[in-house]
Amino acid sequence: MAKHIQSLERAAAMLRLLAGGERRLGLSDIASALGLAKATAHGILRTLQHEGFVEQDPDSGRYQLGAELLRLGTTYLDVHELRARALVWTDDLARSGGEAVYLGVVHQQGVLIVHHVFRPDDSRQVLEVGAMQPMHSTALGKVLTAFDPVAHAELVDAKREPFTARTLTELPDIERVLERTRAQGYATDMDETWEGVASVAAPIFDRHRLTVGAVGITGAVERMCRDGELRPELVAAVRDTARSVSRDLGAKPF
Amino acid sequence: MAKHIQSLERAAAMLRLLAGGERRLGLSDIASALGLAKATAHGILRTLQHEGFVEQDPDSGRYQLGAELLRLGTTYLDVHELRARALVWTDDLARSGGEAVYLGVVHQQGVLIVHHVFRPDDSRQVLEVGAMQPMHSTALGKVLTAFDPVAHAELVDAKREPFTARTLTELPDIERVLERTRAQGYATDMDETWEGVASVAAPIFDRHRLTVGAVGITGAVERMCRDGELRPELVAAVRDTARSVSRDLGAKPF
DNA sequence: TGCCTTCGTTCGACAATGCTAAACGCTATC
């Protein structure tokens, strides 16, 4: 007996395929990409369409993701306990730090942003909730990798893309950073993911002292750093926030 | 041969069930709610969990929606053509109107919010992207019902909940309003969904002159209305925005 | 503390179920 339901696995693969390709995809593309007969792919797509997970463009006949996914994805956020507990604290962090705040959890081979507070100025910013960040180069990713064994295992398999000249891609280098992250209790990212952008992040624990996520702030290096080092007051603010959320989740402070 | 794949329909029903119930649900609850054997429900849930659509609380064993739904839901927004085209115009509408702007599409028996621009002041507001609004009482819902035959058909079947004393729930009353909506090209909502809140919305058409969505602004009646009527300049601004987006989508202006 | 219920999970056999391959109508293209 198979471990997983075949049609469901295929349906999930289709959704991920549609999420990957920028444009809409045709039935033949989908079928060949997954190695399925056209009729098989069609049956799955028809059901997904009926359930609202997939939509079909009437003109071209091409398929794209459906609206029900947005509704369910938002509902996921509503039920998310870590996010609900963090909401209270992240606004304060954004205000005191003067920078954008991100709350992330481990998902597949990256960090999924579940909450995002804009930098408190009037500049136009795009909400990044639901977006993914890389594990090996961002402060959120590094802190999660350092404290979450599952994330650490994923890191080894993941392909570690170099985004800038300062991105660490070799495992030994990264392991050394993770060691230091564990020792100091927070992680940083200076020019390793985006040029001119720095970030700090600290881990959030639940009542079993398991790492369930991380908070961090991200901003221009010029504002975040002083003398080539991250401003200590920012690091302290981030760590305080992480501790507050952890306490709300039931984590005992040692 | 069945019209739809059984296991997929059941999986979708589970996700919707999990989205409905506020709290996490146990396996037995899910199985009995859908009339399935526990083993059957378990097999589906195991696959959904493996794909990231469902997560299981290690302590209680209960199930909740998974992070992959958030990721896919966000991707849906990224690919959404109407939303992409509307982004440019909605900011201007929010600024000129001084109120919150919503962009909605028909989904199931309601309006799914696919874009939301905050009212341009410094008050704290929660993003409502991914949320649903009722069809029969909001300006967005009424305008979509009036111009989209599919939405109109859904309205008849839907249960029309009375939210305030002014909510219309009887079909003949609603039909009369829809008639007027079609005639004047926009719809309004004054105290019909939330007490003290008014809204205006206008339809957006694609190149086939099919209604693909609607834009509207929502705010306190005191600001939105004058002498018991919606301020004409707000109505004009909303309709201009709808026309601009329609033109961007390829709709010919008659 | 010990019994008992109830939970999530596993097992094995059956037949209903979803898969495959081939043919269909259709639209665009040259």
Add this chain to the structure above:
DNA sequence: GATAGCGTTTAGCATTGTCGAACGAAGGCA
């Protein structure tokens, strides 16, 4: 106006998911 490609439908076979019953492990009640 022929052709190549699309999405869709059909029929039959065997794979696949479903079911009922039994399992170990928690949690509640006395």
